[in-house]
Amino acid sequence: MNEFEKQQTQDVEISELVNAVKPHSLLIIMVMAGAAILSLLYTKIAITPIxxxxxxxxxxxxxxxxxxxxxxxxxxxxxxxxxxxxxxxxxxxxxxxxxxxxxxxxxxxxxxxxxxxxxxxxxxxxxxxxxxxxxxxxxxxxxxxxxxxxxxxxxxxxxxxxxxxxNPTTPSKPVSPNTMRNVMLASAGAAILTIAGIVIRHLMDKTFKRVDDLENALDLPVLGVIPDVSVSTRK
Missing domain, CATH: 3.30.70.1130 (EIF_2_alpha)
Incomplete structure (x- = not known):
């Protein structure tokens, strides 16, 4: 058990974190798009142009x-x-x-x-x-x-x-708010928070997902794997 804890608490390689984030790429893109749309609407509707x-x-x-x-x-x-x-x-x-x-x-x-x-x-x-x-x-x-x-x-x-x-002239465009900047900041912030959430969830997950994970943690070969049969079928 101590060996398990030692192996599980060691530093996680960057490649492992990248592999943990990759499957959620679509989610990250959707969150970024949603944040950009909300930021655009908020900037256009709620903020008074100056x-x-x-x-x-x-x-x-x-x-x-x-x-x-x-x-x-x-x-x-x-x-x-x-x-x-x-x-x-x-x-x-x-x-x-x-x-x-x-x-x-x-x-x-x-x-x-x-x-x-x-x-x-x-x-x-x-x-x-x-x-x-x-x-x-x-x-x-x-x-x-x-x-x-x-x-x-x-x-x-x-x-x-x-x-x-x-002499002063009548301005045709507002100097504030900066719509593009707000949209970009919202998208970047949403992406960072989403990725951070995925990484934290991955680091807190102590279960083994693959046979390789178990072999790396124990430094021992796996002799066999018991299949998970959750639903039995009738013939």
């Missing part, structure tokens, strides 16, 4: 002074100001007028949560992105921001200027 509209503005750290050219110091200073201006854009000083202009009837905090301000490739160009479940509203909010923000920024900083490079 749209994004963006605009860009360029920052100068000073007002134009005659024909004096812009130096490297001016550009570097403008890069730093882009971060400061981003904070101002998301503040109540800009969000409140945007809220009033569009009659959104929402808090400035909730409005600012859908707004993202970032520097483009670490330059003095700022990108203002607005996400909303309504594509027209995303464009309207972004448009109101680029209309109101430049004057507010110059007024508060009292130096430099902000000019609009590109």
């Amino acid at each position: 749209y994004e509209s963006s605009a860009t503005m360029i920052v100068n750290n000073r007002q134009s002074e005659g024909n004096r050219g812009i130096t490297n110091d001016d550009i570097n200073s403008a890069k730093g100001l882009a971060n400061v201006y981003g904070v101002i854009i998301k503040s109540d000083s800009v969000m409140a007028p945007v809220n009033d202009k569009l009659d959104l009837k929402m808090t400035t905090k909730a409005l600012s949560e859908g707004v993202k301000v970032s520097s483009v490739d670490n330059t003095q160009v700022m990108r203002i992105s607005v996400r909303h479940n309504n594509p027209e509203m995303a464009q309207a909010i972004a448009g109101a921001i680029v209309e109101i923000a430049p004057n507010k920024i110059v007024e508060m900083v009292e130096a430099g200027s902000v000019k609009v490079i590109s």
Whole structure:
């Protein structure tokens, strides 16, 4: 008995696990397909699509002074100001007028949560992105921001200027959710869980399935096999 337990608890070869999984290939494929379909339906029906509209503005750290050219110091200073201006854009000083202009009837905090301000490739160009479940509203909010923000920024900083490079457009496709990614993750997860279940069941099964299994466990030859006759037939 001890020899049985020793043999049964030894490390299982990879080939044995592969052979245990192979007969269930159809089941794995069916589970993957089912998970993919459910994920697709859930993504299309239950998750609200989110749209994004963006605009860009360029920052100068000073007002134009005659024909004096812009130096490297001016550009570097403008890069730093882009971060400061981003904070101002998301503040109540800009969000409140945007809220009033569009009659959104929402808090400035909730409005600012859908707004993202970032520097483009670490330059003095700022990108203002607005996400909303309504594509027209995303464009309207972004448009109101680029209309109101430049004057507010110059007024508060009292130096430099902000000019609009590109105005926001109405997005035609949502940026979220990512349907393909969700379907692939659901399929992969279902496959992993199914295979894991098959392997665990195989490892917990202590019965001998073949004569070779018995010979390998005992290291002894099998002299004979008694057939299993479960149903007797009448002649």
